[in-house]
Amino acid sequence: MGKQADRADKTETGPAGRAIDxxxxxxxxxxxxxxxxxxxxxxxxxxxxxxxxxxxxxxxxxxxxxxxxxxxxxxxxxxxxxxxxxxxxxxxGILEQRVGGAVVDAVLADQELTERQKQVLLDVYQSFRRENAAEKSTQDGPGLSEPDSAAPAGRTTTTEE
Amino acid sequence: MGKQADRADKTETGPAGRAIDxxxxxxxxxxxxxxxxxxxxxxxxxxxxxxxxxxxxxxxxxxxxxxxxxxxxxxxxxxxxxxxxxxxxxxxGILEQRVGGAVVDAVLADQELTERQKQVLLDVYQSFRRENAAEKSTQDGPGLSEPDSAAPAGRTTTTEE
DNA sequence: CCCCAGTGCTAGCTACAGCAAGCGCAGTGC
DNA sequence: GCACTGCGCTTGCTGTAGCTAGCACTGGGG
Known part of the structure; x- marks a missing residue:
């Protein structure tokens, strides 16, 4: 009998659900x-x-x-x-490989931002970079295809060791 | 780890008990x-x-x-x-908190942004954080917003990045 | 020779992560 | 009123994470 009330949520998780790759x-x-x-x-x-x-x-x-x-x-x-x-x-395999520069890194890792806010911030960031890159290419030669890397200052001198 | 009761078992979950470990x-x-x-x-x-x-x-x-x-x-x-x-x-608590102002630091260190752009980005960032903090305080008491930094220890042989 | 300290691995157990069933409650429509 | 759907929680089970005890092997000393 209990089937009817149960049908409501129909836990169709299936076998291992979405195949945790x-x-x-x-x-x-x-x-x-x-x-x-x-x-x-x-x-x-x-x-x-x-x-x-x-x-x-x-x-x-x-x-x-x-x-x-x-x-x-x-x-x-x-x-x-x-x-x-x-x-x-x-x-x-329980954490994705990190890609992108230090800013992207830091924003994604920030736990006080919602996913949407992160998207907005990164969007603005990317648009700034694209803007700058375009401006630069007018006076800069070719071979500028590498956008990332950068941030030589790296990661704020983690004092330790 | 500490579940088997022979080690330092902190079953009590003390209030200020969350120190180094x-x-x-x-x-x-x-x-x-x-x-x-x-x-x-x-x-x-x-x-x-x-x-x-x-x-x-x-x-x-x-x-x-x-x-x-x-x-x-x-x-x-x-x-x-x-x-x-x-x-x-x-x-x-299974990953160390990344340095406090990681986003701020990363943005400031980014050479591809102009000062003005940095200001804009950080401005947006700060407003997001304030927004979240306000929203959080309506249903949640204090203590959640202030991440106490844990033991340093980590980060020695970063394999990639 | 045997004994001891070191290596890594097997056997068998307990505790708990993670699940399927099912309960009680609050809405909503007939 | 009653059926139905959605919510979160309790119960009781199975599989396995992670332990202790002990095995077989190697290499030095006495």
Whole structure:
């Protein structure tokens, strides 16, 4: 009987829904990546496990792709390896590869803006750049096809290390 | 990690307890943040659940802090909300907050913009932020708007970019 | 020779992420 | 009044993340 009231929301999520593309076969790649980073750093599995605060068997299984670690674990591992957590997330396919210059970067990362606001800001930004580029091309030769890169000052001198 | 009770288990979720480690007591904040974003976007829990490809009860529990979602789930939710996954990760405490005035810094450092254009951009940016802050304060108390910077630690071997 | 400290891996368990069913309530139309 | 749709929440289950204990192997010393 309960079917009628239930029909309302019809959870048709289907099998795994929208096929989480990269996440599905995440396991292998990230594991190999971690192992590679660990070997490069010349530390043993147990050492890294201790640094990352996880058990050594578990880390072993992660590296061989038998387990897929949560983001917290990834974060800990990244710390242990002294690499940016972001790099690992990208490898894991749970964060898109970052493209664009520093401004685009910063705007997208800003959590106090809504998506729409980000779009507006980036739109204005792009239009400014296009405007400038056009103006420049009147006095500048060809071969100016590379728009991005830039921002040599980079990322605000993160004081650390 | 800290779930197995042998480590420093902070089951109490103290008020000022979120100090350096941040990763431990993620639960509450992220849920509220998601719910707030969902309300702002004017969509129902079931709608977002469908968009994100998760079940509606589960999303409900996430929002109330009863479950802590994996990174993949967070990624899906972020997509459903049209916000950057990074913002959610930062909220969840599994990614360090990017430097405070990242947008401001990046804009100021951009060599391809004129001073006037920088002013315009930053002006728009500031107005957006003020707008959001005002809107937030109507339904949300303080504490959400001020991201306390976590431990530095990260960013050593940035692989790309 | 055996013992010990190091490596990585297997076995088996507990806790919890994430799900499908289903409940109670508020609107809306007949 | 009643059927129906939409909302969010509770219940109870399954799969698996992540643990502890212990295995097999290597390399040095005594």
């Amino acid at each position: 990269a996440v599905a076969d995440l396991g292998r790649d990230i594991g190999e990546y971690i192992r590679q980073q660990r070997n490069t750093a010349k530390i043993s599995l147990r050492q890294l496990a201790k640094l990352a605060g996880v058990s050594n068997p578990y880390l072993s299984q992660i590296e061989r792709g038998l387990r897929k670690p949560s983001a917290e674990i990834l974060q800990q591992i990244a710390k242990g390896l002294r690499i940016s957590a972001e790099a690992l997330y990208v490898q894991a | 941040a990763v431990a007591d993620l639960g509450r904040d992220i849920g509220e943040y998601i719910r707030q974003q969902r309300n702002t976007a004017k969509i129902s829990l079931r709608q977002l659940a469908k968009l994100a490809g998760v079940s509606n009860p589960y999303l409900s529990q996430i929002e109330r802090g009863l479950r802590k979602p994996s990174a993949e789930i967070l990624q899906q939710i972020a997509k459903g909300l049209r916000i950057s996954a990074e913002a959610l990760y930062v909220q969840a």
